Amino acid sequence: xxxxxxxxxxxxxxxxxxxxxxxxxxxxxxxxxxxxxxxxxxxxxxxxxxxxxxxxxxxxxxxxxxxxxxxxxxxxxxxxxxxxxxxxxxxxxxxxxxxxxxxxxxxxxxxxxxxxxxxxxxxxxxxxxxxxxxxxxxxxxxxxxxxxxxxx
Amino acid sequence: xxxxxxxxxxxxxxxxxxxxxxxxxxxxxxxxxxxxxxxxxxxxxxxxxxxxxxxxxxxxxxxxxxxxxxxxxxxxxxxxxxxxxxxxxxxxxxxxxxxxxxxxxxxxxxxxxxxxxxxxxxxxxxx
Numbered sequence: 001x002x003x004x005x006x007x008x009x010x011x012x013x014x015x016x017x018x019x020x021x022x023x024x025x026x027x028x029x030x031x032x033x034x035x036x037x038x039x040x041x042x043x044x045x046x047x048x049x050x051x052x053x054x055x056x057x058x059x060x061x062x063x064x065x066x067x068x069x070x071x072x073x074x075x076x077x078x079x080x081x082x083x084x085x086x087x088x089x090x091x092x093x094x095x096x097x098x099x100x101x102x103x104x105x106x107x108x109x110x111x112x113x114x115x116x117x118x119x120x121x122x123x124x125x126x127x128x129x130x131x132x133x134x135x136x137x138x139x140x141x142x143x144x145x146x147x148x149x150x151x152x
Numbered sequence: 153x154x155x156x157x158x159x160x161x162x163x164x165x166x167x168x169x170x171x172x173x174x175x176x177x178x179x180x181x182x183x184x185x186x187x188x189x190x191x192x193x194x195x196x197x198x199x200x201x202x203x204x205x206x207x208x209x210x211x212x213x214x215x216x217x218x219x220x221x222x223x224x225x226x227x228x229x230x231x232x233x234x235x236x237x238x239x240x241x242x243x244x245x246x247x248x249x250x251x252x253x254x255x256x257x258x259x260x261x262x263x264x265x266x267x268x269x270x271x272x273x274x275x276x277x278x279x
Contacts, residue, residue, distance in 0.1 A: 026230035031275025038224060054191050058257055060264050060272060130279055137273045144266055
């Protein structure tokens with residue numbers, strides 16, 4: 001699953017709505033009185049890419065949630081966001097605090113550029129998701145400030 | 153309207169089994185909205201809560217109920233469980249009839265501006 005764009009729900013950082021019709025998880029969180037952050041989660045399979053084209057427009061960035069047991073499934077997503085020039089971070093999804101592969105192994109396997117952050121995350125944990133999103137926005141800011149014209 | 157009945161109506165609408173036929177039937181087969189609608193475009197209802205809307209089609213009624221608070225196009229699509237393309241057609245039709253008001257996003261060449269990114273960052277840190 002890949003989270004493109006940003007948003008969340010009012011209760012926490014875990015999207016609450018699953019809609020099979022449109023294959024999209026959706027959530028939002030109010031950041032201040034006039035700022036709402038939206039999160040959209042879409043499946044990573046190729047047949048859902050038509051939705052990604054919409055999601056990346058105007059988006060802050062994307063978190064590519066990677067299951068290290070199935071690394072190859074993440075290749076197309078990484079390619080897609082590189083191509084779309086959308087800032088993205090890799091979220092290494094761990095289970096019960098277990099991360100079978102370290103960051104460097106994953107960076108090598110995905111042939112990721114050194115500037116793209118890899119963060120350990122647990123998509124079910126609020127604090128973990130929050131810090132992943134903070135990493136993403138920090139990365140997006142860095143891309144905008146330091147390397148005009150080059151993003152990702 | 154405005155009573156719990158409308159919430160029930162929305163709930164019933166959401167619980168109806170999804171069919172590939174109905175969504176594009178209500179758009180008259182159209183898949184392209186009359187105005188460009190970004191999925192983050194915000195929508196809110198302009199119909200006063202006391203006005204009788206029983207003459208509107210169920211989809212308009214459901215969108216009207218949802219949009220008493222400001223909602224994004226994507227959110228309406230997800231909550232009503234209709235494809236994004238259908239939501240876009242319905243919402244732009246409603247806007248053309250003056251039933252909803254649209255707030256288009258302001259983007260700096262399609263990208264969030266620096267000030268916005270900083271606000272998002274500090275907002276996230278405060279959570």
